[in-house]
Amino acid sequence: MASCKATDAVYHVDPPPAAKKLRELFYCAHMVHSHIAHFYALAAPDFVLGPTSDPAERNILGVVAKVGLEIGSEVIKHRAYAQDIQNVIGGKATHPVFALPGGVSKPITEEERKDFEEKAKSEVEFAKFSLKLFNDVVLANKDYLALITGDIYTMKSYYMGLVDSNNRINFYDGDVRVVDEDGKEIVRFKPAEYLDYIAEHTEPWSYLKFPFLKKIGWKGFIEGRESGIYRVSPLARLNAADGIATPLAQAEYEKMYQTLGGKPVHATLAFHWARLIELLYAAERLLELSQDKEITSPEVRTIPTATPDEGVGIVEAPRGTLIHHYQTDSKGIVQKTNLIVATCHNYPAMNMSIKKVAQAVIQKGQEVSEGLLNMVEMAFRAYDPCFGCATHTLPGQMPLEVIIYDSQGGVVRRLSQSLPG
Amino acid sequence: MKTLVLGLGNPILSDDGVGIRVAQELRSNLEYEGTAVMEASVAGLDLLDLLTSYDKAIIIDAIQTREGRPGQVYRLKVEDFMATQHASLLHDVNFATALELGRRLGIPLPKEIVVFAVEVEDVTTFNERCTPKVAQIVPVVVDMVMRELNVE
Numbered sequence: 001m002a003s004c005k006a007t008d009a010v011y012h013v014d015p016p017p018a019a020k021k022l023r024e025l026f027y028c029a030h031m032v033h034s035h036i037a038h039f040y041a042l043a044a045p046d047f048v049l050g051p052t053s054d055p056a057e058r059n060i061l062g063v064v065a066k067v068g069l070e071i072g073s074e075v076i077k078h079r080a081y082a083q084d085i086q087n088v089i090g091g092k093a094t095h096p097v098f099a100l101p102g103g104v105s106k107p108i109t110e111e112e113r114k115d116f117e118e119k120a121k122s123e124v125e126f127a128k129f130s131l132k133l134f135n136d137v138v139l140a141n142k143d144y145l146a147l148i149t150g151d152i153y154t155m156k157s158y159y160m161g162l163v164d165s166n167n168r169i170n171f172y173d174g175d176v177r178v179v180d181e182d183g184k185e186i187v188r189f190k191p192a193e194y195l196d197y198i199a200e201h202t203e204p205w206s207y208l209k210f211p212f213l214k215k216i217g218w219k220g221f222i223e224g225r226e227s228g229i230y231r232v233s234p235l236a237r238l239n240a241a242d243g244i245a246t247p248l249a250q251a252e253y254e255k256m257y258q259t260l261g262g263k264p265v266h267a268t269l270a271f272h273w274a275r276l277i278e279l280l281y282a283a284e285r286l287l288e289l290s291q292d293k294e295i296t297s298p299e300v301r302t303i304p305t306a307t308p309d310e311g312v313g314i315v316e317a318p319r320g321t322l323i324h325h326y327q328t329d330s331k332g333i334v335q336k337t338n339l340i341v342a343t344c345h346n347y348p349a350m351n352m353s354i355k356k357v358a359q360a361v362i363q364k365g366q367e368v369s370e371g372l373l374n375m376v377e378m379a380f381r382a383y384d385p386c387f388g389c390a391t392h393t394l395p396g397q398m399p400l401e402v403i404i405y406d407s408q409g410g411v412v413r414r415l416s417q418s419l420p421g
Numbered sequence: 422m423k424t425l426v427l428g429l430g431n432p433i434l435s436d437d438g439v440g441i442r443v444a445q446e447l448r449s450n451l452e453y454e455g456t457a458v459m460e461a462s463v464a465g466l467d468l469l470d471l472l473t474s475y476d477k478a479i480i481i482d483a484i485q486t487r488e489g490r491p492g493q494v495y496r497l498k499v500e501d502f503m504a505t506q507h508a509s510l511l512h513d514v515n516f517a518t519a520l521e522l523g524r525r526l527g528i529p530l531p532k533e534i535v536v537f538a539v540e541v542e543d544v545t546t547f548n549e550r551c552t553p554k555v556a557q558i559v560p561v562v563v564d565m566v567m568r569e570l571n572v573e
Contacts, residue, residue, distance in 0.1 A: 037465075037466060041465075041466070041514050059514070059518060060514055060518065060522055061518065061521060061522060061525065064522065064525060064526070069525065069526055069527070072522070072525070072526050073526050073527070076466070076469070076522075076523075076526055076528065079466060080470055083467070083470055093467070093470075094461075094462065094463050094467060095462060
């Protein structure tokens with residue numbers, strides 16, 4: 001979707017309202033499927049089975065065994081509903097083929113709209129159920145609540161997210177808003193201005209870059225307001241916004257901040273709670289859009305007439321802010337591109353989160369159990385990272401060296417591929 | 422019997438697209454009813470969506486093993502994928518887990534799943550074509566699938 005908005009900008013064309021609504025409807029379905037998959041398949045096992053439980057059971061099969069086959073079926077069913085909606089609008093759920101500069105390739109029929117409406121109603125109920133499950137299994141467990149609010153999984157940072165004109169979260173469109181560790185807005189910008197606000201630091205040991213706020217600067221891997229490190233994610237979005245535009249999700253948003261001691265929340269494991277609140281928002285917005293009279297309009301494309309040159313598109317991907325920036329020739333062939341994906345924005349913070357937990361739970365003389373290693377993984381897993389998206393290189397080769405050290409710093413082994421020379 | 426022939430892979434990453442190439446060749450060969458041919462670039466739970474309601478599935482995909490030579494073809498079953506890296510991705514579960522989940526939930530999945538895994542050379546270079554050794558094995562894999570389907 002970021003790509004499609006970037007091509008609108010490249011061609012200087014504004015899609016008609018129905019096209020924007022169809023894109024947003026598709027995108028809310030995408031958020032639904034992704035958030036369901038992440039919570040139930042990746043996050044829930046740590047809480048339903050326990051962070052140090054047997055890894056053979058600490059997976060979606062273990063979750064289903066514990067919560068019941070019926071709930072497992074509801075997970076698959078509602079994920080499939082969201083994929084169906086994307087399939088109908090987009091041609092394909094994964095790698096959709098409907099977005100064009102200036103709109104989308106086809107409208108939807110009244111029959112399709114009615115189907116979406118029924119599926120959206122079911123998604124709202126399932127999202128409510130998922131939040132109740134989180135409340136009963138996680139929040140009602142004082143050990144888990146202590147884990148979420150504890151220091152080892154807490155990190156103070158800036159937070160970034162897209163907001164509408166009323167500062168409420170919006171996945172598809174809006175301004176980029178950044179707030180500080182007290183929740184105060186420090187910058188707000190349009191997509192085309194992103195390079196005035198974000199820069200990227202590099203390290204020789206990683207292909208992934210380390211974005212930071214230009215206004216604050218790169219100060220190294222440190223947290224707090226003096227550091228330019230910021231985070232994106234469901235929690236970052238809720239922190240950066242002043243609220244949610246749909247009523248049920250807004251109520252859950254208020255409950256989360258009340259429970260966790262006010263806004264903003266810095267608890268990394270609260271990403272999972274925020275993700276479920278967003279699931280509810282996406283479902284409610286899906287329902288709103290499917291009931292919008294304009295959603296079946298045949299006016300779904302504005303044909304571009306300007307010569308293409310350059311454009312930026314920003315959306316909120318399930319994992320956080322996603323930036324696509326293209327420069328083209330006069331025929332619209334891309335000459336230069338810059339992508340900053342959510343995992344990239346979060347990369348500095350991810351490294352710090354992992355290090356903080358590792359240093360807290362792995363102590364000298366203590367056996368390093370699989371459970372302890374999983375607790376380190378939980379810091380990473382909360383970010384729902386995608387390194388395939390974030391680590392982009394075009395040459396087609398990947399020079400790589402992995403050096404394994406022992407506890408005294410001696411080299412145990414070197415593995416390498418495609419190294420120059 | 423409803424059969425699905427599913428070619429998996431990334432069509433712009435050289436040999437990673439071999440499954441897609443085989444499926445494209447098969448589509449023109451398989452003209453009788455009962456056999457669907459699909460191409461997909463998905464994994465995990467997304468595969469469940471595609472496999473639902475078929476009696477048999479034949480999947481073609483790329484594989485890289487420690488000792489394999491590009492162009493070798495393996496006929497595998499699902500059980501052979503319990504410990505593989507690229508049947509999984511960071512946002513989802515792996516192939517074997519997805520299938521087991523589907524079975525436990527009573528989703529109508531194929532009773533028989535056969536995987537033709539093609540040993541490939543290059544899955545990191547951007548190219549819409551396979552490397553020569555892999556490209557020349559495509560017709561062989563097509564023939565293997567046709568024999569699996571008992572089609573002349």
